[in-house]
Amino acid sequence: MWPFFFLSWLLPWFVFRYKPTYLLAQCPVLGGLAAAFCSRVFRIPLFVELHGAHYFAPARPGWKGEVEHVLYRWLSRITFWAATRIRSLSDDMSECVLQVCGAATYKKVIVIPNRVDLEIFRFSKSTYATDGCFRVITVGSFFPRKNLYALIEDLCKTGVDFRLTLVGAGPLKEEYLTLADRLHMRDRIEMVSLDHQSLAALLPQQDVYVHYALSEGVPRAILEAMAAGLPVVATRVGFIKGVLCDEENALVIDQPYTDGLVKSLRSLAESEDLRRRLGVAARHTIEERFEWNRVFDQYRSAIKAMSLEER
Template structure:
């Protein structure tokens, strides 16, 4: 330990944007008061997120060489970060996401940081990604795991998959579910711009590849009911393409862009859909459950630990448009089923509170610091 009264923890994330991994990281550094935090981030960032951290007394540091899937800058990024870590006496380096996780753990090892923690927010290996890239990432993850004291996953299923792929040892892993402010979603008033008599289907996601937007569009063309409107909340590089596809196909879809009132939009909608090809344990599904919405999503990663098929929603395989059509139609046609599933979801969501998440992460830090420092 250093001479500081509180342990000094350095969090590193690839992109400080407005996604689930960023939300969990920010909630951690703002919620755990017994630690001193610094947050590092790569080339891509949202200034509002940086400002929020600094406004709350959290120091931030940008590392422009850390970029999303850019192997050219990886080695220089490791060297640059290691120099920074040597100059600052951190007790813990806690990395997030694939690129920052690999770069940060090797840099921490070079800088001889006492404790290294890594959080897996989502499985980076997917069939819709390049096979060579998948193999490269796998080898990097295996090597980085050997330089990690604790690997935190968002779901037991992610731990199992990583172990099956030869990443780390079972004793390194701890599951900490992503937590949210449940009351914010339970007590929200409906958004005034979400109205009408249609069944309102909601999807909240960054507009990027791998989220299943076009599967949803294909399903909408086959759903027989005319009384359906789909709302998509989020922003990202696919926005223009998605808007063109909606217009070209004549779909009942409204793209709302980024919204800060997601809880109010959920309160105004009837069901939630997320047909992703890769996820961790999505916060948006937890938020939908807290809002009392039934969920239709894919049977991947930690989602089955949130959604029990046939109890608070339906699960399908990635790319199963037939299944997506069937499950959406069943919920669109039955308000009673939507209400039944929503009530079960409200009960299941208790384990995903922000208080539980912070308590579990605090226990991880304390356990390792007592062991190693």
């Protein structure tokens, strides 16, 4: 991650060489600071994106999370000062920008949600009946903030005959496998790394999507599961409130997460009608608000409308 920060300082050469009309930074710090410098020196409008909650609160426990949060929070202010527009993923995220960065930065914010390509995720569940075991899937990197270690432990407390598919990769894979061995459930867990096409084909074959993270922005993984018509169980973290509505298009759980997961999984495992109602509502939410082309039109229009006078 941080090597990219240093490599990003090659950006001034590229800007000088190719003379772009607009600059876009997908992170206010990793690439964003170099883009802010170029925006000011070369007088080019800058569009900055926000994708996570770590600008507003630590993404992981302990001193490392605190230090990381402080760095992101203060360094991002430099980029926000230079930015012409700041993309927020939801109204909740915009409110956090106002509270943390002030009214001057908030004036630059425009809400453009994440998007899902329904050409790729065109397949939705056709049946909500189960085949004897309850198929649970989650997508994300194997890092502590995704809370997958706790998910494996807590699934064992549900009393549901489940099969868990973890889609992703990362340094904690061996820890998860060791835990599965200790709990005598290695045969009930599969870990795979998939491209989008393969993921789009796999999701409708599952019974429920669980997002058990401790910190999030507005994860696209949840949106893609919703596009597949899966009922979603998710922790109430980050800015998912703008996407998920408890009991309407998902089941949203509060702390203690173990209790919420056990209750939600049992309810879904026992009720085909509940699975169908939440899954159909989830797909409808994506089609109405997060369809790729519709959101991209907002994105492109916001960039093309920028001018230096707005800063």
